[in-house]
Amino acid sequence: MAKKVKITETVLRDGHQSLCATRMRYSQMEPMLEELDKIGYKSLEAWGGATFDSCLRFLDEDPWERLDNLKARLKTPIQMLLRGQNLLGYNHYSDDVVTRFVQKASKHGVGVFRIFDALNDIRNLKTAIDAALACPEKPEVQGCLVYTVSPVHNNDYFVDLSKKLVDMGVHSICIKDMSGLLKPYVAEDLVKKLKASLPDNIPVQLHTHYTSGFGSMTYLKAIEAGVDVIDCALAPFALDTSQPCTETMVATLEGTEYDTGLDRQAMTPISKHFLKVKQELINEFGLKGYFDVNPNVLDFQIPGGMLSNLANQLKEAGMENKYQDLLDEMPRVRKDAGYPPLVTPSSQIVGTMATFNVMTGERYKMVPKEFKDLARGMFGKTPVEVDHDFLTKTLKVAENEIITDIKAEDAKAHSFADFEKELHEKGFLNPTEEDVLSYALFPQVAEEFFKKHYAPMTAYKKA
Known part of the structure; x- marks a missing residue:
């Protein structure tokens, strides 16, 4: 058939x-x-x-x-x-x-x-x-x-x-x-x-x-x-x-x-x-618009959209010659973090950590909060448990900060009413539910968008 x-x-x-x-x-x-x-x-x-x-x-x-x-x-x-x-x-x-x-x-x-x-x-x-x-x-x-x-x-x-x-x-x-x-x-x-x-x-x-x-x-x-x-x-x-x-x-x-x-x-x-x-x-x-096929993605596993961003970070730091070092460092950091699949947001988190390691020349000298959060379970259970000594000694994560119940953490997050209240306090008195959700996801970006498109702020009417 x-x-x-x-x-x-x-x-x-x-x-x-x-x-x-x-x-x-x-x-x-x-x-x-x-x-x-x-x-x-x-x-x-x-x-x-x-x-x-x-x-x-x-x-x-x-x-x-x-x-x-x-x-x-x-x-x-x-x-x-x-x-x-x-x-x-x-x-x-x-x-x-x-x-x-x-x-x-x-x-x-x-x-x-x-x-x-x-x-x-x-x-x-x-x-x-x-x-x-x-x-x-x-x-x-x-x-x-x-x-x-x-x-x-x-x-x-x-x-x-x-x-x-x-x-x-x-x-x-x-x-x-x-x-x-x-x-x-x-x-x-x-x-x-x-x-x-x-x-x-x-x-x-x-x-x-x-x-x-x-x-x-x-x-x-x-x-x-x-x-x-x-x-x-x-x-x-x-x-x-x-x-x-x-x-x-x-x-x-x-x-x-x-x-x-x-x-x-x-x-x-x-x-x-x-x-x-x-x-x-x-x-x-000012975009490139195309990217070369790279079979070595099988090793470093970085999603295509991230490659240019990471290369640009090194370029801005005057360290373009460290690009291959960065690609080599990605699998090592991923292993340390418990082999997370590299997709948003884990790809950005692991990529940033690898970039810091390469730029400073010393592994885990500078550790972003997001990487600690990933390793300690803030985003959920990693496929492989993160080494305890790496977590507590290298990343300096306290025992009471290690998360096992992710849903308990979600319950602590801001509620819809919390975000709505924040908007009211900022002078946006009549936001739609959609506007509150936009603000919840991207507070600073949404606030700037609202300021531009709603006037006056206190009335929250479309300009």
């Missing part, structure tokens, strides 16, 4: 996040929304990830209004990437903030919630999954296997994790390979094991990046093994550190039992538009 492969298109989110620092404006998306909607994608990934922060910080856009505008013009389900208890920020939030955020995102138009935790700690996924499952709009709730390679991560580990996610009620499973580490034959084995272990009504989706050069080969072997959906980006925002190319994958599968049924020719004008957009972004923001 023919097994039609479905495609999630990432040009509106991960494509430009990976290649152009998430700088695409809604106005640059709008001209092609109707055409994208006609293609027949399984979903359009268009929200979440870094888009929320970027809208407020760089693009002078309200991310909630962007979502409203997308929803008004699209019938294809809008997909978002959500970091579980971190939501779209870099801290753990209280359960009521997580629940309200998910409810509002669903109401504004998110049709697929892709939910992951940087450490694959299912305790950090439960609140967001439960909230999404309870939404009256009935969105698809997708649980993620954050793919990485270490002495403790293997395909059996990920199959076991998938079963736990299904037990939590998710509708589908996504293999989230954020650094392009998943090798073609390993992907084939993993997909076969997942399909054999999960109920027939649970689709398996695969997300990868081209950073290592594996991308299209990995997709092909996964497709042959039975994967249901793949993530692709239209040509201008494909490859390098982004996803495999949509048009190429559609053409590859044409005339086979896996034929997507999508019209590749209809994608051409859309790609031409986004090629112009890419050049606009490169020119306006």
Whole structure:
């Protein structure tokens, strides 16, 4: 029986996040929304990830209004990437903030919630999954296997994790390979094991990046093994550190039992538009716009979007010649931290620690608070327990600061009412729930955005 492969298109989110620092404006998306909607994608990934922060910080856009505008013009389900208890920020939030955020995102138009935790700690996924499952709009709730390679991560580990996610009620499973580490034959084995272990009504989706050069080969072997959906980006925002190319994958599968049924020719004008957009972004923001494939990502495992940021930090410090030292240091720091998968926020935390080690010339001479928090359990349970002496002697973490009950810590976090009260104290008297949530995630950035867009502050009316 023919097994039609479905495609999630990432040009509106991960494509430009990976290649152009998430700088695409809604106005640059709008001209092609109707055409994208006609293609027949399984979903359009268009929200979440870094888009929320970027809208407020760089693009002078309200991310909630962007979502409203997308929803008004699209019938294809809008997909978002959500970091579980971190939501779209870099801290753990209280359960009521997580629940309200998910409810509002669903109401504004998110049709697929892709939910992951940087450490694959299912305790950090439960609140967001439960909230999404309870939404009256009935969105698809997708649980993620954050793919990485270490002495403790293997395909059996990920199959076991998938079963736990299904037990939590998710509708589908996504293999989230954020650094392009998943090798073609390993992907084939993993997909076969997942399909054999999960109920027939649970689709398996695969997300990868081209950073290592594996991308299209990995997709092909996964497709042959039975994967249901793949993530692709239209040509201008494909490859390098982004996803495999949509048009190429559609053409590859044409005339086979896996034929997507999508019209590749209809994608051409859309790609031409986004090629112009890419050049606009490169020119306006001084971006590189492309990144070399680097097979050594298999060793240092840094997600593609981070490589340029780390290199820039060294450049600004006049230490460009230390770049290879940094790549060599990353696996050592990751091992010390208990082999966390390197994805937001753990990738930034481990990357910053490695950078400090290289720049100071002395390991752990300067230790950021975030790295101590990661090691002591503030973000959840690390895949391997962090060495006690390293924790207490090297990082100087006190015994009573070591966390075992992450949900007890979440309960201490600011509640929605706390954030609302803060806004009132700052003179914003009538914030919407969406505004309170924006402030909860990015207080300083949101406050500056509000000052610019609402006047007078005491009335909190739109200017």
